Amino acid sequence: MVIAVDGPAASGKGTIAKALASHYGLPHLDTGALYRAVALSIIRAGDDPADAEGAARHARMFGDDLLHDPDIRSRRTGAVASVVSAHGRVRDTLLARQRAFAAQPGGAVLDGRDIGTVIAPDAAAKLFVTAGIDERARRRTAELAARGHDAELEAVKTDLIARDERDRDRDVAPLRPAPGATILDTTALGIEDAVAAAIEAVEAARGEAVRPGT
Numbered sequence: 001m002v003i004a005v006d007g008p009a010a011s012g013k014g015t016i017a018k019a020l021a022s023h024y025g026l027p028h029l030d031t032g033a034l035y036r037a038v039a040l041s042i043i044r045a046g047d048d049p050a051d052a053e054g055a056a057r058h059a060r061m062f063g064d065d066l067l068h069d070p071d072i073r074s075r076r077t078g079a080v081a082s083v084v085s086a087h088g089r090v091r092d093t094l095l096a097r098q099r100a101f102a103a104q105p106g107g108a109v110l111d112g113r114d115i116g117t118v119i120a121p122d123a124a125a126k127l128f129v130t131a132g133i134d135e136r137a138r139r140r141t142a143e144l145a146a147r148g149h150d151a152e153l154e155a156v157k158t159d160l161i162a163r164d165e166r167d168r169d170r171d172v173a174p175l176r177p178a179p180g181a182t183i184l185d186t187t188a189l190g191i192e193d194a195v196a197a198a199i200e201a202v203e204a205a206r207g208e209a210v211r212p213g214t
């Protein structure tokens, strides 16, 4: 079974995707980490994120060690990731790796922005996780502070709004719910309740898949 989990920044999609992977015994891919790794590679090289061909070169050559580098979680890396992710050539370069992950025997859980729309449009279950901007800013600020990154609530909120706008307004693979996705608003839900609601949505989608047209 393939489960697609999409949504805006800091909505809780990664937390939900990891919990679903553990619940169903499936491998999980955080696709945002790929875009963040490309961004960090560009930042460290001192290159220009607006240069599409240069960014695509970083997408082809970055080392997998960057996926585990704590600096991919910084505010700056997140902001640059949303600039490089708007380049079609960067997205094309990262496509095969994500499709292959989704196609492995037994299935997988992937989270990102375009999993249900582009990477795995035939996924058995699609979730679009959202939360109000103030709650998302609160969660990300706490997370950044816990990781030792610079985190001031209003600045984090401004970052998230700018990133969401770029992700929604880009021409290639813009952020939007896939057709048939279940919208899961976690604003008023703690992690446990959000995960329970996600499992319920996956079970409902599976039920529909075995009873087509009913």
Ligand SMILES: Nc1ncnc2c1ncn2[C@@H]1O[C@H](COP(=O)(O)OP(=O)(O)O)[C@@H](O)[C@H]1O
Residues within 6 Å of the ligand: 007, 008, 009, 010, 011, 012, 013, 014, 015, 016, 139, 140, 142, 143, 186, 189, 190, 191, 192, 194
């Ligand atoms: N429902 C929730 N209630 C409270 N905190 C949450 C909830 N879901 C996630 N979090 C916390 O918010 C932060 C961002 O969550 P994460 O899953 O990484 O979001 P995303 O993958 O959408 O960026 C993490 O610190 C996580 O523990």
Ligand SMILES: Nc1ccn([C@@H]2O[C@H](COP(=O)(O)OP(=O)(O)O)[C@@H](O)[C@H]2O)c(=O)n1
Residues within 6 Å of the ligand: 008, 009, 010, 011, 014, 031, 032, 033, 035, 036, 078, 081, 082, 083, 085, 086, 111, 112, 113, 114, 115, 163, 167
């Ligand atoms: N499938 C994906 C995943 C991430 N991204 C981009 O990568 C950036 C960082 O993604 P992320 O999932 O790590 O961000 P958070 O939601 O964790 O803050 C996003 O703002 C998007 O611009 C994307 O375009 N497509």
